[in-house]
Amino acid sequence: MKDWWKRFSEFSHLSLADKLLIGQTVAIMIVIRAGLKLLSFQQFRKLYGKLLTVRKSTTxxxxxIERQVWAIQKVSxxxxxxxxxxxxxxxxxxxxxxGIELVVGVQKKQAFEAHAWVEKSGRILIGESPDNSFKPLWVWQ
Structure with missing residues (x-):
């Protein structure tokens, strides 16, 4: 119970812009998690791809970007x-x-592992830097 109260207290002290960003992030994360659970990965990828089909025009x-990463990590x-x-x-x-790439990499040292991260011009924005043993399996641009 104290954990929820602490989160509520932290949330109540945020600026309106940060509260809106957190709310938007919660909604996006819930939809993504539900899609990954309820759909096959191929179905999810097809639907998600349609959502991402826009003209790449902004910077x-x-x-x-740092605020978005902060909100995602806070909500996660x-x-x-x-x-x-x-x-x-x-x-x-x-x-x-x-220039945004979502990368899913895999490695097999002792056990099979997978990791996802997002890069912009070679710089990792989210997802801890994988070691060199992770080989990109799938890159989504």
């Missing part, structure tokens, strides 16, 4: 969202941005 400031703890939903959410936020 988002680094400060706004509450919603138990791991790297793929986080990367999908940021890609959705930046769907009009040029």
């Amino acid at each position: 988002t400031s680094d400060k706004l 703890g509450t919603l138990a969202a791991v790297c793929l939903p986080q990367a999908l959410a940021l890609t959705y936020f930046l769907r009009k941005e040029k």
Whole structure:
């Protein structure tokens, strides 16, 4: 109970712009998580691809990208969202941005592992930097 009260207290002290961003992020993350659970990955990818089909024409400031990443990371703890939903959410936020890539990589050291991250011009925006053993399996531009 204290955890929820702490989150509510933190939320109540945010600026209106941050509250709106958190609200938008919660909605996007819920839809993404539901889509990943309810649809096959192929169905999800097709539907999500339609949502991302827009003219890539804007340049988002680094400060706004940082706020979006902050909101996604803040919400992810509450919603138990791991790297793929986080990367999908940021890609959705930046769907009009040029040079954005969602990368899903895999590795097999002792066990098979997968990791997702978002890059802009080679710089990782969200998803901890994978070590060199992760090989890109799928890149979505």
